[in-house]
Amino acid sequence: MATNRLKALNALGQSVWYDYIRRDLVEDGGLEKRIDEDGLSGMTSNPTIFEKAIAGGSLYDSDIRGAGAGQAATRVFESLAIHDVRAAADVFRKVYDATGGDDGFVSIEVGPGLARDTKGTIEEARRLWKECDRPNVMVKIPGTAAGVPAIRQCLSEGININITLLFSVPRYREVIDAHLGALEERIKAGQDIARLRSVASFFVSRVDTNVDKKLDALTKGGDTRAATLRSKIAIANAKVAYEAFEEVYASPRWKALEAKGAKKQRPLWASTSTKDPALPDLYYVEALIAPDSVDTMPPETFDAFRDHGDAKVRIRDDRETVQAQFRALRDLGISIDQVASELEDEGVKKFSDSFDSLMKTIGEKQRAMRVA
Numbered sequence: 001m002a003t004n005r006l007k008a009l010n011a012l013g014q015s016v017w018y019d020y021i022r023r024d025l026v027e028d029g030g031l032e033k034r035i036d037e038d039g040l041s042g043m044t045s046n047p048t049i050f051e052k053a054i055a056g057g058s059l060y061d062s063d064i065r066g067a068g069a070g071q072a073a074t075r076v077f078e079s080l081a082i083h084d085v086r087a088a089a090d091v092f093r094k095v096y097d098a099t100g101g102d103d104g105f106v107s108i109e110v111g112p113g114l115a116r117d118t119k120g121t122i123e124e125a126r127r128l129w130k131e132c133d134r135p136n137v138m139v140k141i142p143g144t145a146a147g148v149p150a151i152r153q154c155l156s157e158g159i160n161i162n163i164t165l166l167f168s169v170p171r172y173r174e175v176i177d178a179h180l181g182a183l184e185e186r187i188k189a190g191q192d193i194a195r196l197r198s199v200a201s202f203f204v205s206r207v208d209t210n211v212d213k214k215l216d217a218l219t220k221g222g223d224t225r226a227a228t229l230r231s232k233i234a235i236a237n238a239k240v241a242y243e244a245f246e247e248v249y250a251s252p253r254w255k256a257l258e259a260k261g262a263k264k265q266r267p268l269w270a271s272t273s274t275k276d277p278a279l280p281d282l283y284y285v286e287a288l289i290a291p292d293s294v295d296t297m298p299p300e301t302f303d304a305f306r307d308h309g310d311a312k313v314r315i316r317d318d319r320e321t322v323q324a325q326f327r328a329l330r331d332l333g334i335s336i337d338q339v340a341s342e343l344e345d346e347g348v349k350k351f352s353d354s355f356d357s358l359m360k361t362i363g364e365k366q367r368a369m370r371v372a
Contacts, residue, residue: 006302007039008311013291015103016305017042019270019298022053023060026087038306041095041103043088044162044201044270044296046140047112048354050081055361064365073362074111081108082131089134096136101195102263107162108132109140112351115165121150129159135195138162143200144344148174155182155198158191163200164270165347167207168340169241172267175200176248179265183257193257198265199294202241203343204284205271207234210339210346211329212276218332226332229325231279235287236322237336242267242290242315249292268294273301282309290315 006016018034021043025031034040054060060080067076089106096104108128114120125139139159141147143166154161155178163175179198186193211233218226245267248254254262272284272295281304285295290313297305329336 004038004306005309005311006306009289009295009305009309010039010041012289012311012313013293014289015041015266015294016302017044017105017268017294017296018302019044019049019296021045021049021084021088021106023084023087026084026091031088031091034302035092035095038302040302041099042092042105042107042294042296044107044140045081045085046109046164046354047351047358050077051354051358051361054080054358061365061369064362065369067366071366073359073366076362076366077358082128085132085137086134089132089136092136093134101135101197104136105138105160105162105197105199106134106136107138107140109164109351110142112142112348112355115142115144115348115352116146118146118150121147122153125150125154125159125161126157129154135160138197138199140164140201142344142348143171143175144348145171148178151175152178152182155179155196156185158186158196160196161198162268163198165344165351166200166202166241167237167343167347168337169237169244170337171340172200172202172241173244173248176244176265180248180253180257183262187257187260194261194263197263199268200265201268201270201296202238203271203347204234204238204269204288205273205275206343206347207237207339208232209275210343211334214334214339215332223332225328229328229332231276231283232325233329233336233339235284236325238269238284238288239315239319239322240326242288242293243319245292264292266292266294268296270296272296273298286310286312287314289313 009016063080085106085108092104110121110124121141128139140162141151143163151161166172183193208231212230215226215230249264269288274283
């Protein structure tokens, strides 16, 4: 019998998480089937995912009705999200136990309105962690400038953290440092570190979406060099991030922590579905297969890899080419730091817009139920 291509990724050291959550997936046995047959080992959620799940039909209507017409939409949503995350975490608990706490996580995100609010992020992360009340839950905190100290503080308190919206390698290094600093703080205080886990979600395809627009404008203006870099920079950026991961987690500082039971903060490749129809459907997934990493795939990409994915470690390929690509990008006047800043702002806005739309939908459902 042929090896399941998704399980082949597990054998190479890469975990596959689902970039999707819906209550019926958990309740009808579909999630358990993907765990057992495909080696699925985690799940993430965000405001956009929940917006599609809740606004896309009547699946959650009875819960919205049960919450009462006078309940604030934000509280209704949080109740629904916590219920679903807890239920999914219970299904993944066998993965968590079997891997010694290395996998089997489900993520829930702090409100997108807190992306620039360190104190508010810490308070909400503490509350979500307490209310979810599962060891295999991760709280998602954006990797903004305000998010980094919140990440360190929450990790130092023993909260599993999934850092989201990472686009910049320098910011990623700050996030890694926050992880190491939190571990050192816990050790100094005599606190347990054996079960503390974290992932750093580095967004991929959105980089090309941004850069390619800039390159296309240059090409249209007659600069023939620009076309050669099209759809290359996102993978190059992720490969440089992985180099940073390997460098830091081979350092004496890390080795001292590892000797005391610390576990690496794994890079997680997010936004790995292709947005450009001219690209192969597994363009980013196959390029970023790497040991000690996670790929979070939406259902279509997950199914595509099961069908025709080629499981082979490629993350270290063409490292010299990567540096040449970044030099060429700079020569064209495109700053990857500026791209990262634009994408961070855009990402925060997208999640905020999804959250606002979801609150409007819940409010409309509540009003319709009052009339009925």
